[in-house]
Amino acid sequence: MAKAIMIQGTMSNAGKSLVTAALCRIFHQDGKRVNPFKSQNMALNSFITAEGAEMGRAQVVQAEAAGVKPSVLMNPILLKPTSDSGSQVIVNGVAIGTMPAVEYYKYKTKLIPDIMKAYNTLAEQSDIMVIEGAGSPAEINLKAQDIVNMGMAKMAKSPVLLVADIDRGGVFASIYGTLMLLEPEERAMVKGVIINKFRGDVSILKPGLDMLEEKTGIPVIGVLPMMNVDIEDEDSLSERLTQVKSKNALIDIAVIKFPRMSNFTDFNVFELIDGVSLRYVKSTEELGNPDMIILPGTKNTIDDLKWMRQNGLETAVLHKANNGTVVFGICGGYQMLGRSLSDPFGYDSGHAGSVTTGMALLNTETEFVEKKRTIQMKGHFNRVEGIFSGLSGREFYGYEIHSGITRLEETKALNTVEPINEKAEPFAEGSQTVRSGMQVYGTYIHGIFDGEGIAAKIVEALLARKGLSMDDVKVIDYQEYKQHQYDLLAQSVREHLDMEKVYAIVEKGLDE
Incomplete structure (x- = not known):
């Protein structure tokens, strides 16, 4: 059975998908058989596999980074919002109906067998599974029915890396608050913290990092810079959607x-x-x-x-x-x-x-x-x-x-x-x-x-x-461009993330 590592975030758009893609690429470059996995995704950007199954595009990007074909097993549950309070529910690539949020909240634990069947099938084909969470694991109103954050980490017996976005401000509070809202056994599953989207000199950040480690007992294993890479975005939070016309555009x-x-x-x-x-x-x-x-x-x-x-x-x-x-x-x-x-x-x-x-x-x-x-x-x-x-x-x-x-x-x-x-x-x-x-x-x-x-x-x-x-004008080959961007992403993350520590966390798992 494959080893596993899970990427969770202190909030939506903290960089979970990007870090997951980066680790998929790095493990692939290092000769490992790697597959991405996200038990439940919510997005309107989807993809159709060769078998005609529908899945989230974020896992397609991660599959490309991992050098494997996209499979619906990588995203067994996809929610496509149809209104502010309801979504079409897609299980194993097939739409099973549209549910209000309250109905789906009560229903979703029935999908655990589908989730674990997909996960275990992929794990049998992998050396390492890179699992992505959704939103925040500290959404305490949702924890009882969780199947995508700590609930998934427990089912996969996976150690967790917590990603936080410093560009939005309040990064130390978001990390500490997230960890303190976890149950003690959940907090023990978090083996490292990654600060994402940093601009400036890391030495200025170091006193805060030391204090954070002292207060939480969890090491900061990387401070990732604001990376100039072009990776397909998952949803409407994309910065692409706010761009204005270039002055030099023909x-x-x-x-x-x-x-x-x-x-x-x-x-x-x-x-x-x-x-x-x-x-x-x-x-x-x-x-x-x-x-x-x-x-x-x-x-x-x-x-x-x-x-x-x-x-x-x-x-x-x-x-x-x-x-x-x-x-x-x-x-x-x-x-x-x-x-x-x-x-x-x-x-x-x-x-x-x-x-x-x-x-x-x-x-x-x-x-x-x-x-x-x-x-x-x-x-x-x-x-x-x-x-x-x-x-x-x-x-x-x-x-x-x-x-x-x-x-x-x-x-x-x-x-x-x-x-x-x-x-x-x-x-x-x-x-x-x-x-x-x-x-x-x-x-x-x-x-x-x-x-x-x-x-x-x-x-x-x-x-x-x-x-x-x-x-x-100049035209760039799209497929070659995407592969180059995955390599640039992996290079940047290798430089700023303690990959020896990451490998040690993967190897040790949750056995203590």
Whole structure:
């Protein structure tokens, strides 16, 4: 059975996911068989595995860092918020329903057998398991039913490293307070503290570190700097979502920041093209005059369309589309661009029998159904009309996550696709409207922009429209870039974390 180490945090966004990815990379570099694990994740950014199972993207990133294929075993429970008080519950990659928070709180301990089956299966294939917690282990109102922090550490018999974010301030209080709110036996499981996102001279911090160790009896095994690495983010806390237009940008791409936006990592590839500004907007004032508008995926298509309607963004997008601005919809954004969205059983809107008028920029109609489609796809662009004609024939890989069935005009289909791991005939997918200056495109395929040369072709077309060429920008290979970032992350953590101590903690485990 594998050894284990668990990364918990004093709060959300303390850096648990990043430290977990770093340790996965370091152990992998050191020749260890390593797998990441998070029993329960809450995020709208998800991924579809080769088996068609849905899991959180944070564990996909960690799997890439570990040099292994993503598996739903790494994240057996995924919660996708549908409202402020409820989430769709996904177990072993399959949605089992939507539950209010109170109902799920009472239900979740029934999932412990699923959690441990997934963990033990992975552990049998590993030398080291790197487990990530969620939120804070000191959420005392939730501890009785905990399955993701100390509850998981106990089940896995794993020592714990506690990560704290110094950049927010109050780091010593957050560490001490967290530890003091743990039960004595839980506190004994914490074998080291990591301070994250530090700026400055560590020597100035040392008196505080010494006092912290004296008061808690737990060593500080690393002070990690504010790292200049580009690793995919897990959720809406991402700093990417607050970026503004670069003054030197040649191309400006605006992504509509829906309240329930999902899979915004679909667009990270554009950030790697020098001269491109990718920004997320939630008002007409922020929209400005972009070269392309993207409507991303969303967990609630109808509600987010109504949100656009209420704040004026729909009118603004329609106006710009009719005046030649390129509009591209992905998944839920693609559904919105059609003529209508019917929800006969209330699966999307919660109101059975509702029919919502779409933006009517694409000649499509969507009906929401109970069964969620989660599948990896391969395909190619058909004859693309208009500005993106250079995409015609280009191949791509990606995945679908949606519960709607969209009827389309096949002569205007954007793509031809087929499942990667199922026997099925290729079929038409996506849509396009190119007329009188209007250039609107839509697809269900997440990850379509990651295909070789596809993002570059899109930028090339947008540049040509302004009398510029690709000679004016630099394009980076996305996959090579990601691997390089994992190596940079591992290098920085090795330099600032006592890896000998980490290995000793892993080896000793909880045996004392």
